[in-house]
Amino acid sequence: MEYLTIMQNFYTFICFEATLAQLVEQLTRNEQVVGPIPTGGSFLFGMEHGITRIKRMDTDMKARIKKRRNASADFGVLILRASFACSLVISPFFLHAGESAGRAGFDFLRSEIGARPAAMAGAFAAVTGDLNGLAYNPASLGGMDRRQAAFTYVRHVLDFQSGFAGYTQKVPGAGQAALGIYYMNYGKFTWRDILGEETGSSTPFDLLVSAAYADSLPFHLRYGISLKYIRSTIAEYWSDALAASLGLIYSIPGQRMTIGAGIFNMGKGMHAFLDTREHLPVSYRIGISKHLAHLPLMLCIDLVRYQYEKSKTFGGMYWIVGGEFTLSEHAFLRWGYHSRGQEEKDSSGNNRFAGLSFGLGLRYGTLAIDGGMNQLGMLGTISQFSVTKSF
Numbered sequence: 001m002e003y004l005t006i007m008q009n010f011y012t013f014i015c016f017e018a019t020l021a022q023l024v025e026q027l028t029r030n031e032q033v034v035g036p037i038p039t040g041g042s043f044l045f046g047m048e049h050g051i052t053r054i055k056r057m058d059t060d061m062k063a064r065i066k067k068r069r070n071a072s073a074d075f076g077v078l079i080l081r082a083s084f085a086c087s088l089v090i091s092p093f094f095l096h097a098g099e100s101a102g103r104a105g106f107d108f109l110r111s112e113i114g115a116r117p118a119a120m121a122g123a124f125a126a127v128t129g130d131l132n133g134l135a136y137n138p139a140s141l142g143g144m145d146r147r148q149a150a151f152t153y154v155r156h157v158l159d160f161q162s163g164f165a166g167y168t169q170k171v172p173g174a175g176q177a178a179l180g181i182y183y184m185n186y187g188k189f190t191w192r193d194i195l196g197e198e199t200g201s202s203t204p205f206d207l208l209v210s211a212a213y214a215d216s217l218p219f220h221l222r223y224g225i226s227l228k229y230i231r232s233t234i235a236e237y238w239s240d241a242l243a244a245s246l247g248l249i250y251s252i253p254g255q256r257m258t259i260g261a262g263i264f265n266m267g268k269g270m271h272a273f274l275d276t277r278e279h280l281p282v283s284y285r286i287g288i289s290k291h292l293a294h295l296p297l298m299l300c301i302d303l304v305r306y307q308y309e310k311s312k313t314f315g316g317m318y319w320i321v322g323g324e325f326t327l328s329e330h331a332f333l334r335w336g337y338h339s340r341g342q343e344e345k346d347s348s349g350n351n352r353f354a355g356l357s358f359g360l361g362l363r364y365g366t367l368a369i370d371g372g373m374n375q376l377g378m379l380g381t382i383s384q385f386s387v388t389k390s391f
Helices: 004-026 047-067 072-093 115-119 133-137 339-343
Strands: 148-157 162-171 176-185 189-192 198-203 205-217 219-236 238-254 257-271 283-291 296-308 316-325 331-338 356-364 368-374 382-390
Touching: 115 133, 115 331, 115 356, 115 368, 115 382, 133 148, 133 162, 133 176, 133 205, 133 382, 205 296, 219 257, 316 339
Parallel strands: none
Antiparallel strands: 148 162, 148 382, 162 176, 176 205, 189 198, 205 219, 219 238, 238 257, 257 283, 283 296, 296 316, 316 331, 331 356, 356 368, 368 382
8 A cells, every 4th residue: 555655654764863973973983984885775775675674673672672671872773663553553543644646736845844944944853842843753742841832924936925823832741733834925927818818816825723742752852743734725626635743863972963864745635626635745854963072063863755746856855954053142144955946946056046045033031033035046045034942
């Protein structure tokens, strides 16, 4: 089934993530890499090889756990078990997710949400403690012990506009719950008949409503799940869908490093614009966030792959790198690059900055004000402004 393919891809991403984490840890600690470096070939050379490698990892990890319960190397099997348990819980509802191939619809789900993540080009899968991380990994809310509200306004190209509003709070005796609403307004469209006579007008829009829950687990693990209602409307036509996203985050406190992974937008269309239901843009994302030891910089790297399409770079995946430089206790400089920018350039060469992003952040007490800009090449620039308040 297509759903089993989704879960197998996710497990292979976890295997690749563990390899990437080992390499990043050595590089950021200025240690010399001796001997052959693991390449994550389980993803690049086929699913069968990847699943076989994971089974070997699982057997090895189980043996280690019996001897060293608190060993940080044992996180691989814990992530696999937690992700598999979550998949079993929701599988009866999404067994038919993505029944056939082809480019997915609901493109607005690919948008960057939140000025802080946008300024880092969306490299946010392993960043914790920020409500804006809801769109990048619901597990990022796990471990938060306070209430938080966030509001974002986005100025797109042409006269497109969008916004996000979210709220999260601690559930007494349990984890963290959150609610988010994201909309996109495409401006006013005037409809005309074949003779050019005006027949009316409409304002197409998209809507996403998310409800999420996250909590902490032993061994520095966090998990999160979000349920989504998605709707797109054009004049009297509309399409909607239900979806879910799963996320996991593993923290290494001694290294000030976190590793995140998730499956996003698994679900099924309910109502079609005309006769054909659109596929959801199912994606897999892994990421690493590392606070450097001798520089006030948080460095983040994400890899993203979509179920129904492939990037033209790096084995069909998009790669994203972003950073947050601490200028002072109250000011932050952010930057990022998304490899999608290579697909947004035209032959003229005038869009050499496509894929780049940058932004500034100000923080005073429990109030944060952020701004971010994303360069989309020939399409123009998107600007975002966010206000986040903790209680």
